[in-house]
Amino acid sequence: MKARIKFRKYGVMRFIGHLDVMRFFQKAMRRAGIPIAFTGGYSPHMIMSFAQPLGVGVTSDGEYLDIELQEEIDPQDAVRRLNEVSVEGIEVVNFCRIPDDKKSSGMTIVAAAGYRAVLLESAKSADIPRAFPESWKEKMTEFLRQDSIVVLKRTKRSEAQTDIKPLIYQMRLEENGIYLFLAAGSEQNLKPDLVIKAFLDFIGEDPDSVPFHYHRIDVYARNIRKPQDAMAFVPLDQV
Amino acid sequence: MRKLALNDEILLKIEKPARYIGNEVNSVMKDKSKIDIRFAMCFPDVYEIGMSHLGIQILYDMFNRREDVWCERVYSPWTDLDRIMRDEQIPLFALESQDPIKEFDFLGITIQYEMCYTNILQVIDLSGIPLNACDRSESDPIVIGGGPCTYNPEPLADFFDMFYIGEGETVYDQLLDAYKENKKHGGSRKDYLQKAAEIEGIYVPQFYRTEYKEDGTIASFTPTDPHAKQTIQKQMIADLTDTYYPMTPVVPFIKVTQDRVVLEIQRGCIRGCRFCQAGMLYRPTRERDVETLKQYACAMLKNTGHEEISLSSLSSSDYSQLKELVTFLIEEFKDEGINICLPSLRIDAFSLDVMGKVQDIRKSSLTFAPEAGSQRMRDVINKGLTEEIILDGAGQAFEGGWNKVKLYFMLGLPTETKEDMKAIPRLADKIARRYYEIPKDKRSGKCQITTSTSFFIPKPFTPFQWAKMYDTEEYIARAAVVKHEFQEQLNRKSLKYHWHEADVTVLEGVFARGDRRLSKVILEAYRLGCLYDSWTETFDNEKWMQAFENTGVDIGFYNLRERDQGEIFPWDFIDIGVTKDFLYQEWERAMKGEVTPNCRVKCSGCGVMKYKGGVCIESKN
Numbered sequence: 001m002k003a004r005i006k007f008r009k010y011g012v013m014r015f016i017g018h019l020d021v022m023r024f025f026q027k028a029m030r031r032a033g034i035p036i037a038f039t040g041g042y043s044p045h046m047i048m049s050f051a052q053p054l055g056v057g058v059t060s061d062g063e064y065l066d067i068e069l070q071e072e073i074d075p076q077d078a079v080r081r082l083n084e085v086s087v088e089g090i091e092v093v094n095f096c097r098i099p100d101d102k103k104s105s106g107m108t109i110v111a112a113a114g115y116r117a118v119l120l121e122s123a124k125s126a127d128i129p130r131a132f133p134e135s136w137k138e139k140m141t142e143f144l145r146q147d148s149i150v151v152l153k154r155t156k157r158s159e160a161q162t163d164i165k166p167l168i169y170q171m172r173l174e175e176n177g178i179y180l181f182l183a184a185g186s187e188q189n190l191k192p193d194l195v196i197k198a199f200l201d202f203i204g205e206d207p208d209s210v211p212f213h214y215h216r217i218d219v220y221a222r223n224i225r226k227p228q229d230a231m232a233f234v235p236l237d238q239v
Numbered sequence: 240m241r242k243l244a245l246n247d248e249i250l251l252k253i254e255k256p257a258r259y260i261g262n263e264v265n266s267v268m269k270d271k272s273k274i275d276i277r278f279a280m281c282f283p284d285v286y287e288i289g290m291s292h293l294g295i296q297i298l299y300d301m302f303n304r305r306e307d308v309w310c311e312r313v314y315s316p317w318t319d320l321d322r323i324m325r326d327e328q329i330p331l332f333a334l335e336s337q338d339p340i341k342e343f344d345f346l347g348i349t350i351q352y353e354m355c356y357t358n359i360l361q362v363i364d365l366s367g368i369p370l371n372a373c374d375r376s377e378s379d380p381i382v383i384g385g386g387p388c389t390y391n392p393e394p395l396a397d398f399f400d401m402f403y404i405g406e407g408e409t410v411y412d413q414l415l416d417a418y419k420e421n422k423k424h425g426g427s428r429k430d431y432l433q434k435a436a437e438i439e440g441i442y443v444p445q446f447y448r449t450e451y452k453e454d455g456t457i458a459s460f461t462p463t464d465p466h467a468k469q470t471i472q473k474q475m476i477a478d479l480t481d482t483y484y485p486m487t488p489v490v491p492f493i494k495v496t497q498d499r500v501v502l503e504i505q506r507g508c509i510r511g512c513r514f515c516q517a518g519m520l521y522r523p524t525r526e527r528d529v530e531t532l533k534q535y536a537c538a539m540l541k542n543t544g545h546e547e548i549s550l551s552s553l554s555s556s557d558y559s560q561l562k563e564l565v566t567f568l569i570e571e572f573k574d575e576g577i578n579i580c581l582p583s584l585r586i587d588a589f590s591l592d593v594m595g596k597v598q599d600i601r602k603s604s605l606t607f608a609p610e611a612g613s614q615r616m617r618d619v620i621n622k623g624l625t626e627e628i629i630l631d632g633a634g635q636a637f638e639g640g641w642n643k644v645k646l647y648f649m650l651g652l653p654t655e656t657k658e659d660m661k662a663i664p665r666l667a668d669k670i671a672r673r674y675y676e677i678p679k680d681k682r683s684g685k686c687q688i689t690t691s692t693s694f695f696i697p698k699p700f701t702p703f704q705w706a707k708m709y710d711t712e713e714y715i716a717r718a719a720v721v722k723h724e725f726q727e728q729l730n731r732k733s734l735k736y737h738w739h740e741a742d743v744t745v746l747e748g749v750f751a752r753g754d755r756r757l758s759k760v761i762l763e764a765y766r767l768g769c770l771y772d773s774w775t776e777t778f779d780n781e782k783w784m785q786a787f788e789n790t791g792v793d794i795g796f797y798n799l800r801e802r803d804q805g806e807i808f809p810w811d812f813i814d815i816g817v818t819k820d821f822l823y824q825e826w827e828r829a830m831k832g833e834v835t836p837n838c839r840v841k842c843s844g845c846g847v848m849k850y851k852g853g854v855c856i857e858s859k860n
Binding site: 023028043045 | 256260541544576601
């Protein structure tokens with residue numbers, strides 16, 4: 001019996017790293033008395049997996065973790081109980097049952113993520129946005145009209161020149177920030193700061209002196225109800 | 240939403256920003272406009288260490304039960320943030336409100352080990368409070384110290400307005416009420432210090448004067464203020480069951496050293512090992528009621544969501560209801576995936592049985608702390624463990640499937656000879672031999688006997704407070720004797736040996752038994768850049784040596800002489816209940832190699848009976 005939990009991460013909690021958010025939820029499960037299942041052995045641990053890690057400093061309205069349950073629990077009750085034992089900055093917004101098979105796990109089906117990149121007055125505060133320069137709208141069109149957008153992609157082990165253009169599904173200027181809809185998941189993954197850096201490089205701005213705050217709007221899977229449409233996605237809690 | 244003291248740019252640049260943002264589960268928020276007293280409770284080390292300390296959790300809970308007090312936490316900023324705060328002149332702040340410490344009424348600092356002394360200055364300094372108590376103004380917080388090192392607070396005398404000597408559960412209410420009262424009547428800082436000086440257990444160092452003899456020892460120590468007491472009585476809570484215990488400890492976001500529920504089962508120790516300060520300070524041994532502890536365990540696990548629980552006390556095997564408590568914890572929580580973390584127990588059928596239930600035998604190891612290698616030396620230190628008990632316990636464990644043993648010893652104990660040092664590897668080898676007596680098909684490969692030695696440091700209020708220490712070269716030479724002897728052993732391939740740094744030992748020795756004249760050395764070391772001296776990566780012995788040289792203080796005076804029976808010690812003004820006469824009698828017995836029975840076998844008349852608690856009155860109820 002498996003369930004998917006959707007939560008928001010905001011405020012000071014953006015400074016808590018991914019592994020510590022996992023620790024937070026392990027302890028929250030116990031405080032809330034959620035009947036979560038354990039692995040066997042001498043040091044049993046909770047069966048829990050996160051769909052897509054979130055970087056330190058980034059806020060989100062759509063984070064997901066899957067858990068295995070020992071017994072049925074009312075979804076609304078579970079949401080209420082988790083929020084009662086939570087802290088300001090982590091809010092559970094949905095709890096839903098998902099199929100038990102491995103190929104339905106959040107980690108497996110993640111295909112895209114939506115972000116808002118907000119231009120800031122200063123790197124000192126994520127709360128004070130700044131309006132975009134007039135010229136950016138046109139420059140963004142030019143940026144996206146390129147045949148390829150090659151950047152240096154760093155992983156823990158290596159660096160490689162990669163064309164990220166195919167991974168940018170959408171990018172546009174909106175009133176409250178740059179909207180980004182990017183490939184996500186274990187196969188191909190693109191972080192929003194890498195796109196913004198490429199854009200700033202393209203327009204001749206120094207990325208280190210143009211501060212942004214990143215906010216994840218939601219995480220998506222491919223819409224299996226529309227298999228013919230490669231660009232059809234649904235949020236992970238609506239699969 | 241709370242506004243953080245540090246901006247985003249800083250928080251995203253430093254290591255582990257979670258150390259500085261507060262907001263943890265069970266941390267206490269209050270409306271500061273409805274509060275009379277704001278108390279900042281500090282552990283002067285990094286967050287992960289400070290958050291692991293039970294004493295602060297107890298006091299945090301106790302203070303916040305009062306509606307007129309808001310107690311918040313503050314820890315030492317790590318070196319990365321320390322630099323930024325100095326460069327950008329950001330004042331040190333409390334985690335909950337994120338308000339500057341300077342706005343608080345009290346800054347309480349727990350002093351758990353000598354090597355945190357420069358961190359104390361860091362905390363006071365970054366708060367923008369003058370380092371010397373005498374330079375503080377009406378608007379500065381009252382800086383109060385507590386914890387084990389305050390049983391000799393003299394090296395820190397210049398920096399504190401007052402010290403609380405003893406267990407925090409007794410007179411804090413009185414101290415806080417007096418503060419409120421003084422504030423209400425417009426009393427000055429000095430008025431308050433005088434009122435505090437009259438409260439039992441409170442020591443205000445600036446109200447005392449020390450005179451020295453020509454040879455550097457103390458001639459006299461006298462109060463200079465009519466409100467100051469001649470003797471400070473150690474504070475102790477007689478009934479441990481009927482007192483505060485935090486049911487909702489703060490749950491950190493990041494992994495801290497003690498990332499679990501801690502259940503303090505008893506305070507004090509009946510054993511009377513002559514090197515052990517805790518064993519004398521926390522007399523008499525007092526147990527908590529087992530039924531209460533069971534309730535605490537359930538409530539605390541529920542309120543924190545921790546997946547591990549550990550028992551805390553000295554010599555846990557002496558807790559009379561241990562079997563019942565451990566059995567309860569295993570039966571109640573094992574199926575819920577709760578890990579039960581056992582303290583080191585005397586090895587017997589019961590402890591092997593429970594260890595087998597809660598640990599993976601192949602991975603876990605047995606721990607023995609014989610403290611000395613030879614029986615002669617163990618008699619000197621009054622450690623009741625015999626070779627027979629060790630070999631028998633190890634044998635039982637080996638037959639039960641264990642093959643790893645950890646051994647802890649001290650080097651540099653009073654009267655120690657080369658033979659005593661060599662007895663350490665020989666004992667380790669005997670344990671290995673015991674393992675290889677088991678037929679090959681019944682044992683699992685090789686055994687692994689890991690031996691660690693630390694260097695003995697004489698502490699105040701122990702029978703060894705008169706003993707001399709050695710210099711760094713001598714310590715290293717003693718460790719070398721042990722190391723060479725290890726290479727001579729039959730089973731040397733199954734034996735491992737580690738020894739501790741000697742430089743730190745020398746400094747700890749100076750500060751453990753030092754006097755007021757050391758305040759200037761600590762200040763100088765801090766000025767030279769010493770910080771986080773308990774961390775090997777930041778400890779800088781050369782700077783410390785420089786500080787001693789610049790201030791003209793001689794290490795040898797504190798470490799290299801045996802003290803006379805009649806010498807006035809810097810800590811003599813504190814009465815812990817155990818008398819100096821008893822301690823001296825124990826020192827003499829030690830020199831003769833005579834053992835003294837534990838408190839349950841026979842009362843030795845140490846003096847602590849006057850507190851009328853715990854083991855002293857157990858049999859008389």
